[in-house]
Structures are given as C-alpha cells and as structure tokens.
Amino acid sequence: MVPAAKVTRSRRHEADPSTAQLVFESVSQSFMRRGSLQAVLTDVDLVLPRGGFVALTGASGSGKTTLLELAVGLQRPTAGTVIFGGTDIGRLNDAQLAALRLNRVGLLFRSHTLIASLNALDNVALPLLLAGAPRKGALDRARELLGRLGMGHLASELPDELSQGERYRLGIARALVNEPELLVADEPTAGLDSVAADDVMRLLAGQVEAEGLTVLLAAHDARAAAYAERSYRLVGGRLERA
Amino acid sequence: MSVKYGLLGLLARQAQHGYELKRSFEQFTGGFWELNHGQIYQSLERLAQDGLVSYTVESAENAPERKVYEVTSKGQQALDRWLERSNARVRPLRDELFVRLAVMAHKPPHQLRSLIADYRSTYSEHLRELTLTKRQSDAAAAAASGEPALEFEVEQMLLEAAIFHCEADLRWLDHCEAKLAARQRREAS
Numbered sequence: 001m002v003p004a005a006k007v008t009r010s011r012r013h014e015a016d017p018s019t020a021q022l023v024f025e026s027v028s029q030s031f032m033r034r035g036s037l038q039a040v041l042t043d044v045d046l047v048l049p050r051g052g053f054v055a056l057t058g059a060s061g062s063g064k065t066t067l068l069e070l071a072v073g074l075q076r077p078t079a080g081t082v083i084f085g086g087t088d089i090g091r092l093n094d095a096q097l098a099a100l101r102l103n104r105v106g107l108l109f110r111s112h113t114l115i116a117s118l119n120a121l122d123n124v125a126l127p128l129l130l131a132g133a134p135r136k137g138a139l140d141r142a143r144e145l146l147g148r149l150g151m152g153h154l155a156s157e158l159p160d161e162l163s164q165g166e167r168y169r170l171g172i173a174r175a176l177v178n179e180p181e182l183l184v185a186d187e188p189t190a191g192l193d194s195v196a197a198d199d200v201m202r203l204l205a206g207q208v209e210a211e212g213l214t215v216l217l218a219a220h221d222a223r224a225a226a227y228a229e230r231s232y233r234l235v236g237g238r239l240e241r242a
Numbered sequence: 243m244s245v246k247y248g249l250l251g252l253l254a255r256q257a258q259h260g261y262e263l264k265r266s267f268e269q270f271t272g273g274f275w276e277l278n279h280g281q282i283y284q285s286l287e288r289l290a291q292d293g294l295v296s297y298t299v300e301s302a303e304n305a306p307e308r309k310v311y312e313v314t315s316k317g318q319q320a321l322d323r324w325l326e327r328s329n330a331r332v333r334p335l336r337d338e339l340f341v342r343l344a345v346m347a348h349k350p351p352h353q354l355r356s357l358i359a360d361y362r363s364t365y366s367e368h369l370r371e372l373t374l375t376k377r378q379s380d381a382a383a384a385a386a387s388g389e390p391a392l393e394f395e396v397e398q399m400l401l402e403a404a405i406f407h408c409e410a411d412l413r414w415l416d417h418c419e420a421k422l423a424a425r426q427r428r429e430a431s
Contacts, residue, residue, distance in 0.1 A: 226369040
C-alpha cells in the first residue's frame with residue numbers, strides 16, 4: 001500500500017548483527033516446575049537492529065515475558081547468548097546489569113505502576129533521580145519530555161486524577177526519560193479500550209520514527225503488534241516469523 | 243445497491259464526472275472498495291435512465307468530452323428514502339478459506355495448520371499495511387489545525403472497520419491453530 005515506506009522498513013532489518021541493538025543467539029530457557037524441567041524458550045535467534053521495532057505475539061504463557069526479561073538481564077538463560085549493544089550480558093554481574101537497565105533501557109512492564117503520591121512530573125523524573133541526577137535537571141528533562149509527548153498539561157496531576165489511557169502514556173514517558181537505547185514493553189495496551197490503545201501505540205511508533213528508539217514489544221493482540229515493523233510469534237517455545 | 247446510493251450521495255454533495263466519482267467513492271470508503279470504470283459507467287447510465295441523475299457534456303480543448311453528473315430532485319428523494327431505512331442486517335460470512343477448511347476436514351491436522359499459517363501471515367501483513375495507512379491518516383489529522391471534519395473522521399472509521407475485521411480474522415485463525423495444536427498433542431499421546 002505504501003511501497004516507499006516498506007522498502008526502508010525491510011532494509012533496516014537486514015542490519016548486521018554486530019551493530020544491532022539486541023541479538024539472541026540460540027537462547028533457551030527452562031524452569032523447574034512441579035519437579036520437572038520445563039522448556040519455556042528453545043533455541044531462539046533474534047536480531048533487533050538499532051531503531052527497529054519488533055513485536056512478539058503468542059498465547060499467554062508462550063514465553064513472551066520471559067524473552068523480554070532475558071533481553072534486559074532480568075533472567076539469565078539456561079543456554080545461549082544475549083548481546084545488548086555489542087555486549088554479551090551473560091558476562092555482566094548483577095550490579096552491572098542493574099546499571100545497564102537504569103541507564104540504557106526503558107522498561108514498561110504491566111506491574112510497574114505509577115507512584116500515587118507523586119504528580120505526573122515527579123513520576124516521570126523518578127528514574128533520573130534514582131540514577132542520581134540533580135533534581136532541577138531531572139525535572140526539566142521530565143517536563144520537556146511530557147511536552148514533547150503531548151502531556152505537558154498533565155504535569156501537576158496525580159495518577160488518580162488521570163484516565164487509564166493517560167496513566168499508560170505517562171508510564172511510557174517515565175520509561176523514556178533516561179533516553180534509553182532500548183524500550184522493552186510488555187503488553188502496554190492490555191486492558192485499554194481501542195481508542196486509548198491506539199494512542200499508546202501511536203506514541204510508541206512515533207518515538208521509533210522521530211527519535212530512533214529501538215522497541216521490543218510483547219503484544220497480546222495483533223492490532224498492537226501491527227504497529228511494529230516486524231512481528232514474531234512464540235509457538236511452543238520457538239520463535240517464528242508472524 | 244449500496245454502490246448506486248453511494249454514487250448518488252457523492253453527487254448530492256457535488257457534481258462530478260465519472261473518473262472523479264470513482265476516486266471519491268474509493269476515498270470515502272477508506273480505499274477498500276474499489277470500483278472499476280465499467281461498474282461506475284454502468285451505474286451512472288442506470289441512474290440517468292431512472293431519472294435520478296442528469297448530466298451535462300463538458301468539452302475542453304485538446305481533451306475528450308466528458309459528462310458531468312448531478313443529482314436530480316427525484317434522485318435526492320430516492321437517496322433520502324434510502325437513508326431513512328437503516329436496513330441493518332448481518333453481513334454474510336463467506337470466505338474461500340471456510341470452503342478449503344471444510345474440504346480438508348479429513349486430512350491430518352498439520353495440513354490444516356499449514357493452511358491456517360498461510361492465511362495468518364497474509365492477514366498479518368495486511369493488518370500492518372492498514373495500520374500504517376491509519377497512522378498516516380492520524381498524522382494528517384494531527385497536522386491540520388482544529389477539529390477534523392466529520393467526513394474525515396468517518397473515512398477513518400471505515401479504515402478502522404478494515405482493521406478490526408482483519409484483527410478478528412487473525413484472532414479466529416489463532417483460535418483454530420490452538421485447537422488444531424491441542425488435537426495434535428492429544429493424538430500424539
């Protein structure tokens with residue numbers, strides 16, 4: 001339908017793994033469950049180029065969240081290698097992994113809720129403050145980001161005063177405040193009505209295009225996944241092109 | 243039937259010649275209902291015969307003559323009557339895939355799964371294209387100043403209809419695949 005855009009999209013995905021933002025090489029993950037070893041992911045290979053936007057789909061329990069957590073070192077794989085921005089993260093210790101997440105990764109997990117007693121601006125600035133940034137600089141950066149994402153008018157609101165869609169969008173702002181190389185998003189539209197879900201996805205896709213953000217998204221529905229340039233499906237622990 | 247009234251509705255907004263009508267029809271149905279020239283001219287001829295539209299012949303130097311159509315008062319009445327009857331009914335659900343699945347029902351599940359997978363990737367790609375079109379349309383709306391025209395918003399809704407249908411198809415394909423996979427597991431054990 002829009003051939004010019006499609007060409008650039010597929011070209012980006014031919015990116016060299018050595019310059020990619022994220023590479024999975026034969027990654028497998030198993031857990032002990034009820035006394036037996038269960039494979040969640042088997043031999044997953046994935047190359048996510050810088051500035052790319054990849055979606056993972058698959059039934060619940062198919063391993064999407066596991067894959068996201070492996071990408072940012074929240075889990076360590078049973079076998080295989082995860083390379084983040086050229087670094088084999090299997091070689092990093094826990095403190096180094098925590099620093100990597102704090103400085104280079106934006107996390108958008110369903111369980112990451114906003115802090116109810118802080119207004120929108122403080123919520124967004126929080127990751128910078130935790131990373132030790134001076135308060136004024138952090139607030140300026142958060143204010144600038146909220147403005148750029150069209151949420152400047154919400155700065156002094158408390159999370160309870162926002163709509164659900166606005167809270168989700170605020171979550172994105174908070175995940176972007178440290179200017180991450182990679183944003184990892186786990187079902188960022190779950191529970192939203194379709195108009196609000198579109199807003200959230202448009203915001204993410206816009207950041208990929210305008211800011212060169214790299215996104216790895218787990219999506220429960222095809223409509224959210226369709227915002228990505230490429231989607232993969234987890235079926236029986238294996239990754240397939242969707 | 244709906245093509246006839248669609249054309250009447252467009253002509254009621256503005257007199258147009260056949261080619262313009264083809265373009266405006268496709269645009270206002272979100273680009274998912276293509277008409278060929280034959281359909282347009284046949285419908286227009288029919289509408290003219292029934293006295294619902296009239297035309298004037300426009301000629302310009304170095305260009306072929308063309309007929310510019312406009313709606314007659316009889317046409318306007320017919321359009322109004324059609325709009326008053328909402329005629330809500332359930333769209334028939336017909337798809338080649340349904341026939342294929344039925345015909346393949348005696349084959350092993352993995353063959354049905356590969357048929358489903360083929361459809362799945364086609365629909366996924368289509369959904370991606372639709373989503374891209376929608377984003378471009380959203381961007382155009384955001385760039386324009388003020389509240390978008392209702393016509394524009396309706397155009398978007400039609401595009402969204404295509405998106406939701408595609409999504410529903412994908413959900414159904416996933417559902418079929420999950421059932422076939424469960425069956426394969428049962429048969430294997």
